[in-house]
Amino acid sequence: MSKEINIHWFRQDLRLIDNPALSEAVKQRSVLPIYIHDDEQAGRHRLGGASRWWLHHSLKSLNEALNGMLCVYAGNTQDILMNLIQRLNVKAVYWNRCYEPWRIHHDAMIKKTIRSCGVEAQSFNGSLLWEPWKVLKSDGTPYKVFTPFFKNGCLNAPPPRTPIPAPDHCQFAQDSLCKLSIDALGLLPRIRWDKQLEPHWQIGEKAAQEKLKKFTESGLIGYREGRDFPAKPNVSRLSPHLHFGEISPNQIWSAALSLEDSDDREHFLSELGWREFSHSLLYYFPELPHKNLQAKFDRFPWSNDAGMLRHWQIGQTGYPFVDAGMRELWQTGYMHNRVRMVVGSFLVKNLLFHWQHGEQWFWDCLLDADLANNSASWQWISGCGADAAPYFRIFNPTTQGQKFDPTGEYTRQYVPELAALPDKYLFNPWEAPENVLRHADITLGIHYPKPIIDLKTTRERALAAFKSI
């Protein structure tokens, strides 16, 4: 019989540092590092286009860090694992937990099946600061409001794991029958729209570490105020790295905690808290991606005008701040959080679309598309979630732009056809005098759309619709 090996099954933990399952796997035996591309179980939430692109490059980066030893498979996860166990002398299979409801279910079955052949199977916490089942109210039920969840639930629980170093002595095993390359997974789009994403991102564990370092050295100073201004460098943009586990929340948490206590630091930490909260909601309300948490919203009279939806998707609503956000999303795979709230409110409240239309578009376009964060956030902005924004809180894209992009730097970058408009009319070009428009070479309806809806009347329509439920 060949030498005993352990398997480390990489999933949303594409890193070597602070990887609890990997660190366990390298003890005592050589390790077969594997990745399985198995998208079939995910239903409507199969990987979106942008996510596939990121995953492709992230796997390449991981494979390099593993000296090319990553074994890649595609197909049914359980079949592939059982096949490995039959062919190789596997002693144990280790992985870090994922929290999508179907994965929780599948992982439990896989664990059972592996153990039934006398092979050890063990899962670890590699992606959350606190496991959802460790943070409960004193009556044993899950929190539904963020502040007590974070302040009482998380911060009073035992502190998160201190990051553990990368294994220093990896002995790798090989699978001679593994012939699949990362390219062969076909994660890149056939029409290479992904090229425009490239200049905006450095992918992989090393890039994530550098980004964290840079952020804690400069961006975090002034975070509390600056994070609301999309033109300012005060947000970390770590979300895609975090989603794919190129960096763990523990590393970010610990880096922030090592800085001097400040308002900025507390606010940044609480954003990690929101990520935990979303995961807790998904864990205790697995229907979160599909069902309004507040049932009364099931009766809401949503509109459904495909043309309107398209205008929103491609950033042609005639509201420059909304269009800037939607185009940022399309061009870079990312959108600043302030603008996410504005475009979300616009879709759900001004256009009166069900939040799932927004959730789907974001799922396909966002590099940081994450089931827990995306679903919870869309339910939040729609007012139907747990601890959601009140439904009557409707953003005005004009005043939001004036407030949070006062110099128009962000908006002009993504809506360049309006670049020559003075600040005064940048967010409301339909109110600009004729000569101002002419001077900026803009004819509304030709160079830039007229507003597709009226803010005042749609706002009133939304409030009336809300009242009706």
Place this chain on the structure above:
DNA sequence: TGAAATGTTGGGGCG
């Protein structure tokens, strides 16, 4: 992690 409508206050112009 809103915005609009409504209410209150206080300074200044003016008869």
Place this chain on the structure above:
DNA sequence: ACGCCCCAACATTTC
């Protein structure tokens, strides 16, 4: 000096 009006600035309420 006084009452009156206007209105900006701020506060509160409502959606």
